[in-house]
């Protein structure tokens with residue numbers, strides 16, 4: 001067992017799930033700020049008003065709104081991103097705790113609407129820039145390298161209300177204006193960048209990843225094209241700003257296995273895997289894969305790809321591939337015999353060999369080893385696992401203790417799988433940032449009590465709690481993992 005000497009151990013959050021401070025110091029609304037709290041059984045809603053003055057709240061994952069919808073915050077709704085876990089005011093305390101664990105890197109995102117409040121401005125908001133100056137300085141002071149996502153489910157809402165956000169090509173220019181500003185401002189402070197968080201979740205609706213209130217396939221294909229072009233241009237821009245910059249993409253890797261050896265199931269699995277690969281193929285290889293172009297053709301989708309755009313994609317391939325990995329799923333052409341399973345924006349059939357979390361996500365460390373190999377073989381680029389973990393219902397017990405053995409077991413097994421991929425299979429893996437290293441708001445359900453962290457945050461779903469930070473059992477465990485560079489699990 002040995003991890004590379006300079007392996008980047010760390011943890012990950014996203015601005016809208018961690019910071020709060022939703023309207024602090026000139027920040028505008030982001031798409032996350034108009035999404036209500038849900039639960040395992042209650043969907044999250046997006047709020048908007050139509051021209052007749054009526055306020056509506058529709059399910060986030062199936063959102064299809066009328067053209068006159070104006071999105072916003074309305075009375076009587078509970079929006080968990082507004083306070084989140086108050087990282088905006090407490091980040092110094094939190095980074096000190098990450099440093100105690102020995103983090104080498106900390107993945108967070110810049111909330112674009114802190115820098116350009118509606119996305120339409122030509123001049124940035126200085127207070128927002130200063131906030132991230134302080135945050136990145138604090139990381140670097142502790143020897144923690146910031147790993148920064150440019151867009152993590154938090155597009156400025158002004159872009160949606162102005163022209164439908166990423167469905168319109170003008171958003172590419174707005175994004176590049178933002179990337180230029182932050183790239184230049186944080187030159188020397190940030191060296192690792194990711195473009196769009198889980199870009200492939202666009203395949204499951206447009207709100208979360210792009211602020212596009214639609215599930216229309218033509219619109220989503222154009223939205224994807226605009227983000228892929230923006231990602232390629234951002235890679236070029238960040239390289240031009242600083243030759244030391246390393247820019248990666250980020251996909252939700254939802255590994256699929258065929259449910260049976262029926263050749264039809266093998267083909268169903270191939271097709272599900274392509275929905276993982278498509279965005280990554282473009283970002284890593286620089287062109288649209290044949291299977292996707294044919295699929296568009298069959299479905300009557302036209303993405304009007306010009307020669308100039310093809311050139312842009314070719315010139316903006318990423319330096320490394322990053323991905324989230326939580327679970328695996330089974331694919332079948334059809335099955336009356338098997339139960340369906342759920343996951344982070346994925347659906348499939350249950351695997352009888354696997355157990356699942358309380359939220360139904362199937363736990364599969366071997367699937368991580370498999371995924372690392374599949375991605376490395378396909379792209380031959382360095383990899384980073386920038387999200388991994390299991391959401392559990394942790395209890396704060398008397399004496400300020402939290403026994404989160406389920407986190408330790410999950411992470412231990414996945415780190416073992418990483419070790420096998422590196423040492424037995426030869427995969428080049430740069431780093432590992434488990435998700436929600438400090439408890440935060442869940443993206444899919446908006447809950448607080450779906451907890452991933454090494455650090456418990458005393459906020460509850462009913463709005464109670466003071467946000468105190470408490471070390472869980474996993475805190476010392478992970479500290480020792482990092483101190484021994486993965487030798488002692």
Ligand code: BG6
Nearest residue numbers: 014198344391441442443444445
């Ligand atoms: C990923 C997202 O899908 O999974 C994160 O990038 C998210 O933003 C994480 O929080 C875990 O999902 P959830 O729904 O449990 O918060």
